[in-house]
Amino acid sequence: MASIGPISLFREKTSIHQFGDALANPEQENSFVIRSNRVILELMATHRKEQVVIRGQNISSTLRLASMVVERFLRDPQVFHREVPVDWYDLWDRKRSDYERRFQPESWVSVHVEGKTAFATKGSLPIDQIERVAKGEDLTDDIIKDATKSLFGTVEDVVVQHESQTAVVFTPFSNHLRAAVLERRGGRTGSFSVSAFHQPDQKIRLSAFTNFIADLVEAVSLKEFLEKVRSMMEESNLSSPPVPHDHLSAALGRKRQCAQFVAAFEKGNKVQYRPERPDIL
Numbered sequence: 716m717a718s719i720g721p722i723s724l725f726r727e728k729t730s731i732h733q734f735g736d737a738l739a740n741p742e743q744e745n746s747f748v749i750r751s752n753r754v755i756l757e758l759m760a761t762h763r764k765e766q767v768v769i770r771g772q773n774i775s776s777t778l779r780l781a782s783m784v785v786e787r788f789l790r791d792p793q794v795f796h797r798e799v800p801v802d803w804y805d806l807w808d809r810k811r812s813d814y815e816r817r818f819q820p821e822s823w824v825s826v827h828v829e830g831k832t833a834f835a836t837k838g839s840l841p842i843d844q845i846e847r848v849a850k851g852e853d854l855t856d857d858i859i860k861d862a863t864k865s866l867f868g869t870v871e872d873v874v875v876q877h878e879s880q881t882a883v884v885f886t887p888f889s890n891h892l893r894a895a896v897l898e899r900r901g902g903r904t905g906s907f908s909v910s911a912f913h914q915p916d917q918k919i920r921l922s923a924f925t926n927f928i929a930d931l932v933e934a935v936s937l938k939e940f941l942e943k944v945r946s947m948m949e950e951s952n953l954s955s956p957p958v959p960h961d962h963l964s965a966a967l968g969r970k971r972q973c974a975q976f977v978a979a980f981e982k983g984n985k986v987q988y989r990p991e992r993p994d995i996l
Contacts, residue, residue: 717792719785719921720757724777724883727753729845729859730876733867749841752777752882755851756784760792766851767795770842771824774882775936778929779810780824786922795828803834814969818962827851841866854879883928885921892924896932898993907993912985919984927980934973934995937966970995 732746754769754777767784771777783806787794794801803826815822825835825842830850832843841862845854848862856875863873884895891912898905909931911919944958956963974995980986 717789718759719789720759721887722754722756722781722885722921722925723881724752724754724774724781726774726880726882727751727854728878729854731841731859731863731866732874733863734872734874747841749839749845751842753854754778754781755853756781756788757851758788758792763792765795765829767829768827768846768849768851769824770827770846772822773819773936775929775933776811776815776822776824778883778925778932780807780826782922782925782929783807783810784826785925786920789920789922795833804836807834807836812969812972814965818965883932885925885928887921892919892921894924894928896928898935907991908989909992910987910989911980912987914984923980927977930973930976930980931993931995934970934977935993937970937973938995941966941970 727750729749730746731748751770751772752774756767756769758765758767769777769781769784771780784794787801787806791797807824823835823837825837825839826833827843827846830847832846835843844865845859845862849858852858854877856877859875859877860873863875867873880897882897886893886895891910893908893910895908896906898907909928911924911927913919941963944956944963947953947957948955977995
């Protein structure tokens with residue numbers, strides 16, 4: 716029987732800098748920063764347990780890809796070992812919104828199975844190498860430093876700094892699923908939780924609940940974006956917005972679409988928020 720371990724999404728920032736002799740060989744100095752969201756999925760079947768990592772540029776896309784992997788795995792535990800591989804590119808392309816295609820073309824996601832990259836919309840050698848060393852485990856400075864061996868050829872004079880912050884935590888209970896979400900608004904942090912309760916004759920699918928949280932998070936994010944634009948206009952006394960009208964119109968339309976998805980899930984299930992439902996209207 717297939718099952719999924721606990722799911723948490725982390726905001727992560729990895730900084731790597733190699734100090735060289737700046738005067739003699741300035742070209743030898745290397746540095747880069749990786750910012751991404753990261754989910755570890757523990758996929759368990761009858762004769763196999765695998766660590767699958769989902770990475771993405773934004774939280775909602777990362778959660779949607781995680782939902783897609785969860786759904787496919789529970790339907791077919793051999794999903795990553797089929798003779799004819801799953802076309803993740805096609806599945807993900809159909810999952811993306813028109814808003815993301817047009818106004819967030821740089822948004823990227825990737826899937827790593829036991830350290831091997833199974834799918835990536837945008838290649839990244841540092842990420843691939845870090846995941847190859849981590850093999851689905853939590854990242855540490857030692858893991859990241861070890862990964863730099865193939866990038867720089869050495870770990871000498873290499874300084875690594877890794878920061879990780881929990882953003883979303885999913886917890887299954889016997890009668891409901893719960894997600895705790897940590898928000899960042901205007902430099903401040905807040906949190907809310909949402910629970911969806913099983914019905915006597917039907918349990919809520921984890922993939923559907925994860926998608927619901929992705930829609931909720933995106934709606935909150937878009938509302939914050941639109942409010943920020945309005946505040947900028949008021950504070951600077953601007954007669955026109957600093958963002959093109961077609962972008963604002965599309966963002967408003969996408970926010971409404973996500974709000975409709977959220978409302979549809981709430982209508983079909985018993986949903987409870989604490990301390991209160993985020994304002995996404």
